[in-house]
Amino acid sequence: MRYELYYWDGIQGRGEYVRLALEDAGARYVDVARGDGGEDAMLALLDGRRVARPPFAPPFLKAGRQLIGQTANILLYLGPRLGLAPASESGRLWTHQLQLTLADLVVEAHDVHHPIAGSLYYEDQRREAKRRAKNFVAERIPKFLDYFERVLARHPRGKPYLLGRAVTYADLSLFQVVEGLGYAFPKAMARVARGHRRVIGVRDRVRERPGIAAYLASPRRIPFNEQDIFRHYPALDA
Amino acid sequence: MRYELYYWDGIQGRGEYVRLALEDAGARYVDVARGDGGEDAMLALLDGRRVARPPFAPPFLKAGRQLIGQTANILLYLGPRLGLAPASESGRLWTHQLQLTLADLVVEAHDVHHPIAGSLYYEDQRREAKRRAKNFVAERIPKFLDYFERVLARHPRGKPYLLGRAVTYADLSLFQVVEGLGYAFPKAMARVARGHRRVIGVRDRVRERPGIAAYLASPRRIPFNEQDIFRHYPALDA
Secondary structure (H helix, E strand, C coil): CCCECCCCCCCCHHHHHHHHHHHHHHCCCCEEHHCCHHHHHHHHHHHCCCCCCCCCCEEEEEEECCECCCHCCCCHHHHHHHHCCCCCCCHHHHHHHHHHHHHHHHHEEEEEEHCCCCEEEEEEHHHHHHHHHHHHHHHHHHHHHHHHHHHHHHCCCCCCCCECCCCCCHHHHHHHHHHHHHHHHHHHHHHHHHCCCCHHHHHHHHHHHHHHHHHHCCCCCCCHHHHHHHHCHHHHHH | CCEEEEECCCCCCCCCHHHHHHHCCCCCCEEHHHHCCCCHHHHHHHCCCCCCCCCCCCCCCEECCEEEEEEEHHHHHHHHCCCCCCCHHHHHHHHHHHHHHHHHHHHHHHHCCCCCCCCCCCCHHHHHHHHHHHHHHHHHHHHHHHHHHHHHHHCCCCCECCCCCCCCHHHHHHHHHHHHHHHHHHHHHHHHHHCCCCHHHHHHHHHHHHHHHHCCCCCCCCCCCCCCCCCCCHHHHC
């Protein structure tokens, strides 16, 4: 199977969680909207009258004739196929539950710099962003990372991933979230990291996985930037 | 199977999406935290050291020995068991995709009155809420409802639900979202309803389903209120 991923060019965004799974597994895929005419092809699928099951927004994945939208849903589909989720139903639901919790954190990380509206510039909601950032950094980052630390602490040593010994797409996504938060809020994360050694451990181990290391060193990995979900605005890093 | 639902008493909240599915199907369930000592039982499962797969937050469902968190994930599990999702994998993914899109709208509906922080009072973020509400009502409600209208318009007459002829938990959730938005933003929704007859049609049909009609008439249905996700603050209904 050659997968087709559709996501905006120029940012990691929510497409990145899918990319990391495909790259870790060495799957064959095309990042359609980053090629010539790719964005038009993406928009045609979003708005096309003949698309029976249209996605609400990118990212979406074309797998044969199937079109699958919503990041966590794409990973739910890909997980067992790429060897990045357990075979059992209960294991797949648990992996997905962790992914949805990470997705909640991603929404909040975005809304820190866009607390009023995604369609307004950051510059037009700077004051509100500063207020929201204060709370996000003081309460929300610790609350979420405490949770993942607690999940990891359930396992004995030698089982360093969220589900235990085997890596899943939720670990790859945790890597991305920790990297993103570290980019956006370097001061805050330096403080928070101390109390979350197991979470940081997942980040470090994922970074060194062969497929991920090769991907991060390649031009396919778009650098973090200030059009993206994780943005480094020093005023928000309290 | 007798299911145990765990969710905060006094609000519909995210627990309501699970309740509607259980009620429509006539499933046996206990709404644990609404009974004597139920909230303590819920908190024990959230924080318990012996819980192998702890949820991040309510709602969560106990099904035999399985503990399942995240609203959309609970419905993913219940869907085929309650006859509220198709049997095929592609049909189940599509239903789930629609549910996740509704979940995105629910986050935004909540953040209208809490744009700065969930841990602050509405009164402490009233000015920001007014700004966010303006955008939510003008752009976001129409964008989401346009999408569901478009999905419904894919079907010929006589197939009035999101997936066609058969009802799914996504229809029940769409009912709840439209009811909630109508409660919170009656003026705005009166305007929006005109252009979204198919969406309103799903709302009306779900309301009349026997299990749902009985539930809505019972004391089990908690009234909308201003501690909940959908809140009626006239200042925000522009």
